[in-house]
Amino acid sequence: MLNTFAVYVENKPGVLTRVASLFRRRAFNIESLTVGHTDKPGVSRMTIVVDTDDLGARRLEAHIYKLVNVLRVENITAKPGVFRDLAMIKVAATAESRTHIMQLVDVFRARVVDVAPDSLIIEITGTEDKIDGLLEVLRPYGVMEMVRTGRVAMARGARSAAPADAGTGPADEDSNVFHSV
């Protein structure tokens, strides 16, 4: 089953390698990994998705904590949370098909961010399922190129996985966003 970890690390050279190397040498396959800054200087947050069972996930968490540069690990798989992926899809679009495509984009609450004479770039944010769904309906028009960020995730509610003073921010109250997709 897919497990999602939020991992806070020191933003230092080589830390991504240390985390990725750990997964490799313990023979866990990373499904997706995203990394970016947090609101606290010097701290990065990774969202790592890995296919393993409960025992494997617990052991993995213990392994990650053995890395000196790791500040905090949280397995947010079973917690209520918001899971998002962002994709940009370039799809072939003629004058005739453009309207059809834009209707589909509306249905999926995606956005057209670039229009060229023979193509469109569509930006979509949502769960992986939703993006897969849009991709499916666009395929007949000719998907020319696609890029996805991989999953980012955050647990709901005031309790935060972030290390002390990382700043929690207000809790996500727009629960519709999660359920509407």
Add this chain to the structure above:
Amino acid sequence: MKRTGAQIIWECLVRQGVTDVFGYPGGAILPAYDAMLDYPIRHVLVRHEQGATHMADGYSRASGRVGVAIATSGPGATNMVTGIATAMMDSSPIVCITGQVGSKLVGSDAFQESDVTGVTLPITKHNYLVTRAEDVAPAFREAFEIASSGRPGPVHIDITKDAQQSSCEFDWDAAAPRKPEFRPDWSAAPADFQRALELINTAERPIILAGHGIILSSAMDIVRAFAEKANIPVTPTLLGIGSFPASHPLNLGMMGMHGEAWVNQAIQEADLLLAFGMRFDDRVTGNLKTYALNAKKIHIDIDAAEINKNVRADVGIVGDLRQSLEQLMPGVKQGDRSKWIARVNEFKGDVAVRDIQNLPDDGHLYAAHVINDLWRATEGDAIIVTDVGQHQMWEAQYYHHDKPRSLITSGGLGTMGFALPAAIGAKMACPDKEVWVVVGDGGFQMTMCELATIVQEHIDINVAIINNGYLGMVRQWQEFFYERRYAATPLINPDFKKLAEAFGLPAQTVTKRGEVIPAVEAARKNRQTVVIDFKVEQEDTVYPMVPAGAALDAMIRRPSPSPIIETGADVL
């Protein structure tokens, strides 16, 4: 005070209590070597950087102190890799220092540049690439803390040449290691201890699996008290040998692939395994699908990642072994397990304890004889450092260790070439102890260049080469599993006596049983390292043996009649 990065290295080492380092100089570490002369440090010049790491490892295993090895960049650093991996697998605290090309040159494929922190990343607890003098002290203080805390292990510090040459203010106190911001509390809940106690107090056929963690946590006394109070028999892993006295009536002998047959049988019949600081390595479990199916398991280990790794634990207790047992002890009830102990004794049957002393001398020299005689001659009180292979298993079977840290051997990685350098390190750490190397003819030739180190540094150990003219353990596998097709296992060896003499060391060749004790006694009296070449039976085999991947009680037993009979009591 202002110091160069090179000086700060030694300032830190001296303050950490380091007195000896093992190393080999070269271009990128030259500033550090130059600064070394002004500090009270004994430097042992090795003949190969692998030797330096094994020496640091042996030093640490013999004493519990952090061992230190130092080398230059590129090939000097990559030569350390085997020793670092060995220390990692056996949880041995060492700090390895390497020079690196100047920080401006890093990444340019400069002369003797290699991405060595990239190489050592998965085989160290942590590593550092230090590019500024200011970062030297914090890296060193943290490195020693990491190496020796929790589950110990190797730490590698790579220091660019310019970081060694430039100067900065040296402030020891300001460089104190920071505590991790957060670590989860993995320690067991009171309910887990309660559950463990219920299992212990109601178990009818319990057995203690005594691992290396007992020694690392200095829990020998409490493990013994625990076993005696509850009357639970004990079996050590290879690295657990010495954690529980071999002469103790509750000590059954070693478990595992070449463990005692009755021990493996007892494990398979047990209703409770108490795993103390051991990690259920494949060499002790055999096939996991058939391993100890009747037993509940209580697993105590300081490393949370070990719980449920290979064997599912009914109770997992994460923490220091001694502290965990101190918490358990008051609730442990005195137990009468005489029925179970009698049952285990039944397993022993006619193969009971190995007494080879009363054997008629049939003109053959068996490795088991040599090792058993070595045990008698040294009264079981020496530090024995073994290499890897048949002789290692015979050592575990025929030399009886009553004290911790008296057997030093590469268990997890199984590194041939480990013994000779590790013994040098052990002797440096414990100069008053008698140290013997027990090594095969194959492994000896991997690191025998360190005989020159022994001469140069006036090291007084002794070397017993168990010479059967084969890579014996591999030959044994070929005998059992490859239809005796001896691919690349016969060895044409040099004359080890002449070789040792060429290094300037006294040496002797022994071919007969009766010559063993006199040769050992003569070596013990000699204040130099003596090399003894024991020419033993060539196609002898280690019994019993659990084939890799087989069930633990599916052992290949010694065919009888055998020249080595196992009967009677084996006592000094």
